[in-house]
Amino acid sequence: MTVLRSLLSHDLPRSRVLAALLLVTVLALALAPFVFPGTKALNVAAKILVFIVLVASYDLLLGYTGIVSFAHTMFFGIGAYGVAIASTRMEPGFAALAAGIGGALVLSLLLALVIGLFSLRVKAIFFAMITLAVAAAFQGLASQLSDFTGGEDGLNFRLPALLSPSTEFLEEPLLGVSVDGRLLSYYLLFVVAAVLVLALLRIVNSPFGRVLQAIRDNDFRAEAIGYRLVTYRTLSTLLAAVFATLAGALLAIWLRYNGPDTSLSFEIMLDILLIVVIGGMGTIYGAVLGSALFVLAQSYLQDLMRIGGAAVADVPVLSQLIAPERWLLWLGVLFVLAVYHFPTGLVGRLRQRRSGP
Amino acid sequence: APQEIRIAHVYSRTGPLEAYGKQTQTGFLMGLDYATGGTMTVAGRKLVVIEKDDQGKPDVGKSLLAAAYGDDKADIAVGPSSSGVALALLPVAEEYKKILLVEPAVADSITGDKWNKYIFRTGRNSSQDAISNAVALDRPGTVIATLAQDYAFGRDGVKAFKDAVKKARIVHEEYLPTTTTDFTAGAQRLIDKLKDQPGRKVIFIIWAGAGNPFKIADLDLKRHGIEIATGGNILPAMAAYKALPGMEGATYYYFGIPKNPVNEWLVANHYKQFKAPPDFFTAGGMSAAIAIVEALKKTGGDTATPRLIKAMEGMSFETPKGRMTFRAEDHQAMQSMYHFKIKVDPAFPWGVPELVREIKPEEMAIPLRNKR
Amino acid sequence: MAPAPPLPGAVVAPPLLRLEGVHTHIGAYHILHGVDLAVPEGEVTMLLGRNGAGKTTTLRTVMGLWRASAGRVLLAERPIQALPTPEIAQADIAYVPENMGIFGDLTVRENLLLAARRARSLDDLDTGRLDWLLGLFPALRKFWLHPAGKLSGGQKQMLAIARAMVEPRRLLLIDEPTKGLAPAMIRNLIEALREVRRGGAREEQPTTVLLVEQNFMVARALGDSVAVMDDGRVVHAGRMTDLAEDEALQHRLLGLSLAAHQ
Amino acid sequence: MLETRDLTIRFGGHTAVDRVSCAFHPGTLTAIVGPNGAGKTTYFNLISGQLGASSGQVLLDGEDLTRMAAPLRTRRGLGRAFQLTQLFPTLSVLENVRLAVQSRRGEGLRMLSVWLNHRELLDEAMAIVERVRLTRRADAPAASLPHGDQRKLEVAMLMALRPKVYLFDEPTAGMSVDEVPVILDLIRELKAAGQHTILLVEHKMDVVRELADRIVVLHNGQRVADGEPATVIASPVVQSAYLGLAMPEAA
């Protein structure tokens, strides 16, 4: 128990239901290759892992520091492009991976520094809008530098042999699952994601993390008791950028592809925002639950609607509404309802019920 | 017992290319119907189509194609609508060692440097587009300036066009950001470049997606004797051509142009089903379906990939665009293109392209760009 | 402590505002536990009590900014507890909230203009009345066209009070107006409130005032009647003069000791 | 020693603090009085760094702080309680104070330890919460406190900083009569300790008379009187401009 406690940085779920849900999510992700066989299911699980890290890193920025930025996908994209570009330009191998991630981290840190310093010059809402434009510009740049980035088409690349699907480690499938590079990649993702999330949990529960919350609440007061906004805001931006970059690298490793739509698009930014809010801002756990729910909905809503659509195929307007083409409509409705009904997010809602420690 | 043959169709059922995707899908289903004579079986095996929505996103498409080959046990796949998605799909086909018949994504690199032997394409590629247009416009004494989007697609298109132009003179290449909405600046630059040139003056436009570059015609280009030329497009987009009577170019398909039984069947049945003519991508979808059925007929219903590849390399088949042939080297379907001239007919809400001349595959030297 | 019954003969004028058994909850907290209060017409009633006694909550409940979960609020015998806030205000009530409620982005002039419901532009305002107010609080004239957010703490307080008095009202609810005011300004304020209550030359009718106050000197100088709250209830109600004379009672109700004030 | 030399700030055409020179010594309590809008709060803002001076200097123990940002001045030993309460509204009372303690001890940048494990900070914060009699409310969010308690919390955060110079801006405004002594006792204790410089803005003259060693009067941004409480209060400028006594019709 004490190990768990210190692993979670003393920030326990504080709700039985929440604890149970988290446990289920973690177990499901840990056992996904065996419990949910199939290519699609594994892809969904991997996407959930990547989003958990990505969203948790954004929660540090938004939920804990109160900075609204639309440029978070930029760092995500840098991480993904780092791996992609290094792997296409260099011999595929761990050296390329390391170089790609290293280079991406350096670039992310530099950009985050500039953005972080800019955030002090303008008011919060201006900052948000500026990051929106910066993100758009970055996307434009990625498309312009097509010699490097593959432009709109993106980059397909190969990974070290150890991680590629064609590498089989066992002759026979284990529990019906072939033990190959893909399985290894998945568990690599799982372990890295777990470490990163626990690290974020530690950061937000450190003395530093508490200062961030104070700044979010009243930055004027925080300055007046001796905390320099420059230092804390910038550090928070840098940290969030680092974690997002790593999430991007994970995505690229999993997909063995990267392009502007995959890691830089505004749509992803929106998904992140929504997940943070659905999950519960300033909780980190919200990122875990939110990502799982959202990615599941996003991936299976259309299938669900196909079934529903078939059932009402003869009803004129309804059948059109439920046609799988219109899945975004329902995602939008879910989106709105979630913001509506979970003002404090899923985690906030569960904690309010005060069910046990 | 003969099992079914599973064909996955990955396309943009939603997303920015939804309208295109729908046309391809319609054409594809009609094509299966036509090629199997309404039985939906080949060599006693039933054809089953599995639809996948890539939403126009490469990563989604990639995951869906893998799921189609892996989980749904698709024997063959068709799609997708966008080139970006197509490029992400290529390695998946290679990984699963199954055929991907690309339709209608156009990027040259699909059958070029990113190609692998599992990739075939019924759709035209950018080179075919560009070269046919070059053939249509290439006359001595003509002065051409190009207007294209400033990204890889636009630049490649212009390059292929330039390579194919032999007699005319290209004096200027104008690239504008893909997000351009006000074309005045670009138009003014083009006017300044062209107005004092001798001979016939043409602005050749390669533009896909948002923005309406044909608006530059509103700047009264005629006073400088400048014409506009461009390729074909979907019908709603050709509404803008109404303002450009007499405009010349080359198109991939217009329902009124090809004269052959397949097209006649397509137009008639499409009218019957949808009260509208088939559009640009409908024909492509049909061609893809015909190609698959013909290949399966050749193998006697055998879906083993090596046999299919062997059957398809060099295979010719009849499509709404006439006879197509998969070139053995890069698996690109060689096909006719159509030199047209726009006529304004009040009966149609778009500018009607009238056939000037069919450009036969033999007339176009489509370069091989893959490293085979 | 059981609520002290109103002293016999305490109510000279019939109450303009009456609260009967008002309970108010804020979120999960039960704040007012059955407030009974009568504010006689034409008088200044002081509402006193320690920090957290529920004075602010009482005023906010009258304004409908928080909803009474039980009990009635009657204005001239008309129940108003279910009305939306704008309608309560339109029943001719002006309110000065504890946090002053200044519109910081608007100028002093615009703040006053908004408070004058009947005026479309400043030219419609009663110039005499405005002059009188600006005479009481000269700082407002000085910063007439400045954003109100830039005013000093006391100046904001003046603006909040002036805003409530820019047009004659039947009932004034004021929450701690003297907080942050310099002594000279407190004098002016007392003067102004007396004038308003008298229904002086400019008034169409006498104004009834319900005033929350911590400063007992001010309370004594202004109040006709008084109510003391503790823990969400009114624990004493009566005439101000009676309370002013009874030091033991002051001590018991308010914790006043002679050392704490002059 | 805290000193201001010709400290001035102008907002557009309006000079809110006008060439104020003053020195304040450790162990003394100086009351700053003046009519509303005289520039008292602005003067504090210039000293603690919320506003930058148009001209003039702020010196603490000989070091020039004029161009220094507010947080650095706080770390140099300038502590401030605000006239309009400034709290961390969603954080608990204890956490508000703990953050101030943490800042003083310079532990804000630790990222890898868990805050709950820093017991000493919590204990110290709790002691201060007890001193301002907010123990019962220690876990309540600051926003839910009644006005008077918020004022006490404001003061508690200042105490937690243990500065060399205490700047109190109307600490007792809006506080009920029985609570005022809590704050006044705190200030008395600080004064008795003898090594702190204390500046107090207060409109309650009885408080000023009792606590202050010296009174500085600001009027229209200028220092118009300075000295012993009794003399200053008796001076005509205070009697008329501040207390409003010279105006016979206002009696």
Added chain:
Amino acid sequence: MALAAEPVPKTRFDAIPLLLIVAVALAALPLVGSATSWATLTIAGLAMGLIIFVIASGLTLVFGLMDVLNFGHGVFIALGAFVATTVMGAMGGFVASPSLAANLAAVAVAALAGIVSAAALGVVFERVLVRPVYGMHLKQILITMGGMIIGEELITLVWGAQMIPLQPPESLRGALLIGDVAVEKFRLLAVIVGLAVFVGLLWLLNRTKLGLLIRAGVQDREMVESLGYRIRRLFVAVFVAGSGLAGLGGVLWGLYQQSVIPQIGAQVNTLIFIVIIIGGLGSTLGCFAGALLVGLMANYCGFVAPKVALFSNIALMVAVLLWRPQGLYPVSSR
């Protein structure tokens, strides 16, 4: 007024941003080189600026008065444009007629229909989506985005996913020639509409109490209600007005583009956000100045250095914010 006998001088009207526009135009002259090219670019740029202004004005109005960041603004633009396709389609006779009056009538009816339908959607938007999230920027962003997705999908459901042509009537096509300078006729119409909207808004905001009330309501809604105003209704009214303006903008934009797709609103989102940031988030005058600057810069950059045009808007925004961190005409304290 006698009262303000000796008020502290009021801040004077700040003409610098407007002069900046003139300066930019003049500075571009030597870069462009030829006077006719310059004139063509300038006139087209100003007209484009005014179109952008109409599109963005609703957004800045809603943000400036109500502090609501409506990321779903684009949906009103799209709706306006789609309604216009239907109306213009139905009025085929008027559109095809050679008479200018008939043409203008068709456009006017389309504009009206666009405004009304966008305004009606605005009512729904305000009630269902925005009302619960007043004062919470982040949730506003999210919920209005959600609304935008739903709206776009519903539009696709009604009008289909394919592009719909929207041809302006005959007499509004082509250009007028002034010497060698070509001025598109449609842009002239846009100039007139844009200026009318601008003047109307300024009047409403500066000459009536309405603007004041709503600004006050944003800062302290409880207080405005305590003063006896029904702020709810006013908020609805403003939101509806903003939506209606977006609808009008959509009609203009659709006619300008000559075709309409469901994403038409989303496509201009970034552009209009940049414009209102440059203007100062909430200032109508600022939005006006910002839109003109953006329109001009796009043309000058596009002519002088097309590569740069992609980033010209963002560069302009950064430059303006470095100079004035709160935009050209700051709306105080936000």
